[in-house]
Amino acid sequence: MSDKTKEPVEQEQQDISELLQIRRDKLTALQQADKDPFEITVCERDAFAQDIRDRFEEMEGKDVVLAGRIMSWRDMGKASFMDIQDRSGRIQVYLKIDDIGEEAYHGLANWDIGDLACVTGFVFRTRRGEISVHAKSITLLAKSLLPLPDKFHGLKDTDLRYRQRYVDLIVNPEVKDTFEKRSKIIRTIRNILDERGYVEVETPVLNLIPGGAAARPFITHHNTLDLDLYLRIAPELYLKRLIVGGMEKVYEIGRLFRNEGMDVKHNPEFTTIELYEAYTDYHGMMDLTEKLINACAKEVCGTEEITYQEDEISLKLPFCRMTMNDAIKQYAGVDFLSFKGDTERAREEAKKLGLEVKATNTWGDIMNLFFEEKVENELVQPTFIYDYPVEVSPLTKRKKEIPELVERFELFMTRREFANAYSELNDPIDQRGRFQHQMELREAGDEEANMIDEDFITALEYGMPPTGGMGMGIDRLAMLLTDSASIRDVLLFPTMKPRE
Structure with a gap:
């Protein structure tokens, strides 16, 4: 031929x-x-x-x-x-x-x-x-x-760009710029925390039990010990042990691993910063969180006013603050605090709006469901949503005046969560009760529920001071400040399914 x-x-x-x-x-x-x-x-x-x-x-x-x-x-x-x-x-x-x-x-x-x-x-x-x-x-x-690749067409195939990041970096200069900005974000956060007297630490990646967050873990096996171990889903419980030990201000920037779905916002391994400070609460964490993000925006973008996927976002201080109940009232028209603790009434309200409720869901679970389904997608500008139901916050201090709620916030913008923070629960008796409830959920089939960490409870029994803690996704912050549509655009080597 x-x-x-x-x-x-x-x-x-x-x-x-x-x-x-x-x-x-x-x-x-x-x-x-x-x-x-x-x-x-x-x-x-x-x-x-x-x-x-x-x-x-x-x-x-x-x-x-x-x-x-x-x-x-x-x-x-x-x-x-x-x-x-x-x-x-x-x-x-x-x-x-x-x-x-x-x-x-x-x-x-x-x-x-x-x-x-x-x-x-x-x-x-x-x-x-x-x-x-x-x-x-x-x-x-x-x-x-x-x-x-041909200089006129470049490397445009998205899948190939992620698989061959080395070629992507050579022929697409804007890609290198994204990762230089990511590095600058991390450096800015480190500098601010170091100036405030925080100590950067490292905690184990291999854990005896999964804890510190609600997520499915990756399981591996240690041959010498003949022991199953879990890749960490959060460093929280180790970092709070250090607060008990008197370190008072600690932070860790590192990889977490969650055996869950993959999409434009999620990768099985991702980078976060978690920080803890003694003698403050979730309001102190709000102040620090918005300052960190504002400083990163000015350092990386040179402005507090940015564009993300055609949305104009203002990162000027202070950010909006709204309780979860007020947000639900505004966007769904339901006042959960007017019938707090009444699970049957909560189920009725969910049915009116066509929300699917599990048999095990309580008043607090349904309140959180309302927020996720009816409010989260409305939050474009940076907004702290605070005072969460206790059922979805097993490591958080209760609000004294409303014990059905806890002192927790999450920061939302561009319709997604960026940070999560608590006034940390330091009552070992209450903590054990929360863990036991989580174990009941686990036995009922909830694979993401926490297990009881006896050593952590022991640490609390020695006494942990009032503490504020915050965790923030570095990848999502990098997406925001580089106007990247997918988390894979800010990960040098994202997880990829092998080619056939």
């Missing part, structure tokens, strides 16, 4: 195969000429593309050493122009046969776009006004055996 009669896909595969072979043949030729790029161990780089542009007047005429990837190449016979890309961006390199020598210049025939090079030369401006580096010598540091 001639090339003309081949199917387009088959022809394309043959063309790609030939291109790959050509690149391998070029590597072989370099190795036979004793110029194997993979034997080069170092490039004494002393400048970056963006630095040269920013400081051109200072650096003009001076020698520099650059290193980076060849992203474009224009051969003009006895001279060539290349664009070299390093971590800061791209800069043009001018190569002339008289300057780098005939042997080196003709040796460029075995180079390709995508190769990595080390360039020594001086900074100048071309006749067209482009800041460039005039090469005195150029060395191949690594051979790219696979071609980069």
